[in-house]
Amino acid sequence: MEVRVLRYFIEVVQERNISNAAKRLHISQPTLSRQLMDLERKLGITLFERGHRQIKLTQEGYYLYERAQEITGLVDKTETDLQSQKIISGTLDIGTRESTAIQPVMTVIGNLLKEYPDIKINLVSGNSDLIYQRLNNGTLDFGIIMGPEKLLNYHSISLPQKNIWGILVRKDHSIAEKEKITPQDLIGLPILTSAQSKQQDVFRSWAGPLIDQFNFIGQYNLIFNARLLVETGACVALTYQNLINITGTDLAFRPLTPTVTNQNNLIWNKNRQLSNVAQVFLNRLTEVQ
Template identity: 40%
Template sequence: MEIRVLRYFWTIAEEGSISRAAELLHITQPTLSRQLRELEEELGTELFYRENKQMTLTEAGVFLKDRAQEILSLTDQTEQAFMDQKKQLFSGHISIGCVEADNSDTLAMMLGEMVRDYPQVTFHIFSGTSDDITEKLDKGLIDLAVLLEPIPTDKYERIILPRTEKWGLLVSNESFLAQKKKMVPEDLIGVPLLCSARKEVQKMIADWMNVSIEQMNIVGTYNLIFNVFSLVENRVGSALTIEGSVMSRHVKNLTFVPLYPTIETECVVAWKKNRSFSPVVNEFIRRMKNAFEA
């Protein structure tokens, strides 16, 4: 006698109807009728009186329903106990480096789900530049990193996150550039620029402007964008940055103007190839793959 069949029988007894029970159990009526008939044959007795499409328990049926209630209750409690124990035993720590980006809320959502499912799991988020984060990733000081591409594909595995990061120019509202709806390459000629210290970013912008890095009027570099808000506000320079790093900060007196033709960068979760991880980190990676890989 299978637990599954006992649950079928108990549901029929509760509902008094095969059709209603089949609907609750998400199986077809013929399948449920066959399972009940086979159970009665196995036990050698009828379990229901069948009158006018109503199902009434026989004396044997009443006895079996009482036993089925006990067995099913114990089965459910046992399964729940193992699930609770698994959640308690599944503990550990995740360390993640994260650049300033629009996809930071995606990371927060995934971490939130993980901690709700496994309350013993803890985490640490390290915010910094791509260079700071990749250095820690290479040294094994963090498990995973949220980075802006390009990243070395020979060193890291990666999952592409759902939203691309749009580049633009952060300008003072007092600047004539704040009136523009979009920023074309000619608009940046001669403009004092604050730019990421990463050479890859500088080259990307220079290629977009169709000039060399040396021809760009870079008056200063930065690692984290919040360090330059006051410089932009005081018109020391305008900052090249991604929209996601400023859109949630509600900065006053500053305007983000997107570049045109558009420059968009993929945001990825990356980790070192061939590195062994704890079960907690492996589970987090598995969840990220399920969520974002086709």
């Protein structure tokens, strides 16, 4: 597969129309159609369900679209890194979950952007699985992993601030009258928790056998969406402190007791050399640790 053809394919998917994609690519529609048909023939698959107005991806098409984005992204990043070794420029790619505890990292990045105007930043929000995958395939320079994780295959440094767990709840809920939440307080309540924390089982040591009486009704990836459900009064959500601004809302945050925290670790691949800009970032972050 040629990278050029993969870029054609991505453009068609995003435009959902071969004619529009051809105009954006500055090539003729027959040429673009022929390139796509050649790609399908070489792969032995059908990429599109072709309609009168728009085209839709087949299952194989969706798979190639995701991989094509990774491949072209890696090519672009490689070219940028190679061209920027003598000056401090290029793109810094960092993957992380959401937390106010990563503010020191953002402060360092902010200072670099001010000092070196040629630097670009790409922030990728996602869970640990996504971060590990992109670190391994080279599309991320660094990842920030929260909670207990096995980091033997990665270089890592611990960040100073920790995440504090608690519940997000409506102010008019009886449990909101408590300053801190014990395991007994959550028995029987409908609870949302993050998909990542559910996998790590971070609350079992805190709640002990009482966790078997917890009513976990679902999971969320983004707390903003979970917050909308909590506002209905249908449930409470386990989340980090200060993850969203609830000032002036009907919501309250109450920390767990005994306190439950997660460590934040900046990690990077042991088997990949850091780019110029990535090394400068790491040096600056280490200086302020």
